[in-house]
Amino acid sequence: MLQICLEGIKDRLIQGESLDNLDRIPIESEDLLDVLYKGRQARLHVLGARGCPFSCAFCAEHSRKIRLHSVEYLFEKLKLIVRKYHNLIFFSDDIFTLNKQWAYDLCESILRAKLKLRFFANGHIRYFDRNLLIQMKKTGLERLCYGIESGNQEILKLIRKGFTVEEAEETIARTRETGIEMNLLYMVGNMGETQQTIQDTVDFALSHNTQKWCSYAIPFPGTEFRRQAVLYGKIVSHDYDLYTNDHINYLPHGVSAEFLENARNKILFELYQRYSVRQRLSRQLKRLF
Numbered sequence: 001m002l003q004i005c006l007e008g009i010k011d012r013l014i015q016g017e018s019l020d021n022l023d024r025i026p027i028e029s030e031d032l033l034d035v036l037y038k039g040r041q042a043r044l045h046v047l048g049a050r051g052c053p054f055s056c057a058f059c060a061e062h063s064r065k066i067r068l069h070s071v072e073y074l075f076e077k078l079k080l081i082v083r084k085y086h087n088l089i090f091f092s093d094d095i096f097t098l099n100k101q102w103a104y105d106l107c108e109s110i111l112r113a114k115l116k117l118r119f120f121a122n123g124h125i126r127y128f129d130r131n132l133l134i135q136m137k138k139t140g141l142e143r144l145c146y147g148i149e150s151g152n153q154e155i156l157k158l159i160r161k162g163f164t165v166e167e168a169e170e171t172i173a174r175t176r177e178t179g180i181e182m183n184l185l186y187m188v189g190n191m192g193e194t195q196q197t198i199q200d201t202v203d204f205a206l207s208h209n210t211q212k213w214c215s216y217a218i219p220f221p222g223t224e225f226r227r228q229a230v231l232y233g234k235i236v237s238h239d240y241d242l243y244t245n246d247h248i249n250y251l252p253h254g255v256s257a258e259f260l261e262n263a264r265n266k267i268l269f270e271l272y273q274r275y276s277v278r279q280r281l282s283r284q285l286k287r288l289f
């Protein structure tokens with residue numbers, strides 16, 4: 001495996017049995033944690049659970065089996081990270097709010113120990129719980145991410161997102177009531193898209209005054225999207241180094257790359273604006289001091 005990593009061999013799959021008891025994975029030793037976290041100013045990624053019960057057509061997450069670290073394990077790891085590095089954490093779990101009791105208890109441990117955290121986490125439109133969100137906010141939640149993907153009902157159904165546009169609207173409104181900031185994530189150029197469905201996503205995104213991000217849909221091998229890709233459009237790149245959110249690798253029938261790019265830019269425009277204002281401010285501050 002090391003040889004594959006070191007020599008960059010990309011044409012082999014590494015497979016193994018999944019581990020049911022995640023706590024059997026030892027917490028990384030301090031020198032390994034240094035490699036992961038030392039000197040990083042950005043958010044430090046921590047994984048509390050693995051697996052997702054949904055089957056979104058584009059998603060490369062294949063494990064439906066949910067496995068969680070115990071609250072005690074995770075709390076120990078957080079203590080170590082926060083004390084040694086810094087306290088800005090991103091819980092990279094597919095859905096942090098999936099197991100309410102677990103998430104609530106983890107927050108409770110952090111609060112009880114007065115561990116000062118600032119964190120980001122992924123939620124899910126179908127897993128909204130007001131009490132849990134309030135608890136997360138008290139614990140230091142700065143922003144909750146929701147993968148909305150599309151503002152068009154037919155596309156949400158085709159990509160098997162597991163919720164409706166109406167449900168997305170409702171959860172966004174209810175989350176807003178808690179005062180928690182959101183980051184809404186979109187995707188353009190999925191299978192089955194037309195110019196109109198993409199426009200619906202742009203309209204949906206712009207109708208919500210939140211932080212947002214938009215990716216180009218990627219036909220990852222092994223996904224339902226990939227299996228159906230040619231039925232609905234054309235894979236325009238087979239170079240897996242380009243399979244990132246910023247590259248157009250797939251074009252649905254009747255949609256040009258230019259149209260996709262414009263749609264994405266409209267969604268990201270606000271983000272660019274905020275970023276350039278921040279850049280300008282920081283340049284001005286540097287000049288002053």
Ligand code: SF4
Pocket residue numbers: 052053054055056059060061094147
């Ligand atoms: S996109 Fe998110 S909700 Fe859908 S299967 Fe993947 S991890 Fe689960």
